[in-house]
Amino acid sequence: MENNIRERRKKRQLSQESLAKKANVTRQTINAIENAKYDPSLELAFRLAEILETTVDQLFIKGVKSE
Amino acid sequence: MENNIRERRKKRQLSQESLAKKANVTRQTINAIENAKYDPSLELAFRLAEILETTVDQLFIKGVKSE
């Protein structure tokens, strides 16, 4: 599933690492999610939405299954 | 994390099994999620929200971490 994390993160001048810290996950997790290697857990999705001041529904793009 | 799945499902007169079928998961998965044994994957959360004609943000209740 695609998402707007990178864009929103950059708008706030956060590095993957600083976002990771705020979200209590590792840098690699943020990297993998931004690059759509896998989807975050629902919990993490909510934390990211909160940090990036948006909603889960806006942050993630419900598109084609495996593209 | 808590959720409104049971209420919304009942409003639509669906059994756990029929909801499970629509969402392409097993009955046990729906049961476990309704009873907050664990959270669904983000994918499944979106599918459930769609079936129950709501949003992920409305369907799940961002409350205390492990209560």
Added chain:
DNA sequence: AAAAAAAGTCAAACATGTTTTACTATATAT
């Protein structure tokens, strides 16, 4: 009250998400 449908539960197997450590590549600053 009996039958049928729906819901709850459990263990084992399997799939996906996250961490850790380490190393490489790209961008930004000096």
Added chain:
DNA sequence: ATATATAGTAAAACATGTTTGACTTTTTTT
């Protein structure tokens, strides 16, 4: 051009989500 920060990647270990099959309990229907 060198240094520093940021981003990408990978394998192993571990944690969490999902399935399967089976069986029990509760609710609804007849």
